[in-house]
Amino acid sequence: MHCNKDSRILPGMKPTTDPQRSLATRLQASVQARGQRWTEQRQLIADVLAASDGHATGAELVERVRAADLSATPSTVYRTLDLLEELGFASHHHGVDGRETYHLEEVLAHGHLYCQGCGAEVELDATAAKPILAAIERATGYAADLDHLSLQGRCPSCRAAAAR
Amino acid sequence: MHCNKDSRILPGMKPTTDPQRSLATRLQASVQARGQRWTEQRQLIADVLAASDGHATGAELVERVRAADLSATPSTVYRTLDLLEELGFASHHHGVDGRETYHLEEVLAHGHLYCQGCGAEVELDATAAKPILAAIERATGYAADLDHLSLQGRCPSCRAAAAR
DNA sequence: TAGTCTATCGCAATGCATTGCAATAAGGAT
DNA sequence: ATCCTTATTGCAATGCATTGCGATAGACTA
Known part of the structure; x- marks a missing residue:
């Protein structure tokens, strides 16, 4: 989420929290329900975020994703994080230094x-x-x-x- | 203030709030008390911040300062803002987009x-x-x-x- | 006044996050 | 299978904030 004043959270937008289905499956379903695609890179980024379990800065996530896939670029990572956030699966806040810190919603708010x-x-x-x-x-x-x-x-x- | 985890606010560090003396005078005194110098640029930056009365982002302040003094550079502006903050005359917080917003302490907390x-x-x-x-x-x-x-x-x- | 010490400044480079644009690839329809 | 539409991606550029370094200039001493 580029997080400027134009960004809005739509009311009632919550991920289905059926614990039966895996996170990846739910992500895929949510994305495709919007007419968007679930790609390998998006899967990878979600995996990295899940593995970071809690708190990772944008730059850290970019680094870890690139370690697994050299072809991934920062723009893709940030855009995917925005997407995950729009869907309600992730969120970020600004740390004391103003940098972004992301975590999955799986982790309790x-x-x-x-x-x-x-x-x-x-x-x-x-x-x-x-x-x-x-x-x-x-x-x-x-x-x-x-x-x-x-x-x-x-x-x-x-x-x-x-x-x- | 570069605002990373190394920055610490020292306890008991508060500007003298004697309303008799002008802000500029108090600033000058505080700076010189630390063996530092009160320069024209610092005065200008403090003036701009005071004129912005409340909330201005770092970039906005840089722009306004440069409008008054072409030779001023971003680094000087940010370093001066850090100094004002260290002295307790200004403070900043991170807005929703993570960018810095500065204001003088004169404005009520x-x-x-x-x-x-x-x-x-x-x-x-x-x-x-x-x-x-x-x-x-x-x-x-x-x-x-x-x-x-x-x-x-x-x-x-x-x-x-x-x-x- | 000359000399020394050091705070300040400008410059250039760096890091993080974002965005526009063109190329690509995926998915659906015929 | 082929075409068409559109989402996605990589690249390059941009903006904001920060930092190292060398040059400058101010203040203080002798």
């Missing part, structure tokens, strides 16, 4: 917290995030997207150190 | 909310953010940095439209 003091990075699962999302909704009316929740602050131990 | 449905972008002032920050602290122990609070989600009207 989660936010990210970065400590400006020690650099620690922790994840935030749905349960922990729930009260936060509730507070955001109360204060603003917005239903925040957990996957894009990327926060910075100071972790407990750095706060303690600073207060000393 | 505030977060940003982007709607994935309609693209609306609203600001979040300290008061509105307070319960959110409190929820984050309760859930995680982190003291989140309001200026870096950059959230995405769905605004009330888009939520209503989706629920239809």
Whole structure:
């Protein structure tokens, strides 16, 4: 997803989550349902993303894909990642340095917290995030997207150190 | 601030906020206190940032600075922005597209909310953010940095439209 | 004033992400 | 099997941000 202001998430767009069918099968079905094609490269990119299990930057994914297929180019990788994201199978958020970090939706939706003091990075699962999302909704009316929740602050131990 | 994981905010680093002295004077004092120099270009860049009053991307600032001084280069602009940030006079966050957005600390600390449905972008002032920050602290122990609070989600009207 | 030290600047190169365009390949229809 | 339509791909170019390096210029000392 080039992620500018023109990009929109269509309401009600969710992958079928039938655990019986493999991820690859569901991906293929989703893509073909849109009149698009499921190619070897797309399979490879999805595999690499799945193997990266969690968090990989765009550049890392490009590198890993190219390691497996020299003919793959960055544009194809990024375009495929956009496609996976449009279909709801993957998502990305911008890390502290503004670079993209992708993960599969298979991994439970989660936010990210970065400590400006020690650099620690922790994840935030749905349960922990729930009260936060509730507070955001109360204060603003917005239903925040957990996957894009990327926060910075100071972790407990750095706060303690600073207060000393 | 190149904003990678090596960058750290030192505790207790806050600009003097004596409203008597002009921003330029305080900047100059802060910079020189570190054995560094207050140059014409730095003054210009600070002026441009102040005139942009709130939100300008790095590229926009570069463009405006170059409009006033052809000899200025992107590297100087970004390095100066980093310096202003280190001194606590400015800060940046990454917008939805991952690009940098800078503002002076003069502007009250505030977060940003982007709607994935309609693209609306609203600001979040300290008061509105307070319960959110409190929820984050309760859930995680982190003291989140309001200026870096950059959230995405769905605004009330888009939520209503989706629920239809 | 002359000399030294070092902060700053411009330049050029690099990395990451994106996009337009032309060539290709896949799939469906006849 | 052949043709036609259109999705996909690779390439090259672009934009934004960053960094190393050499040249410059400012500040301070003697």
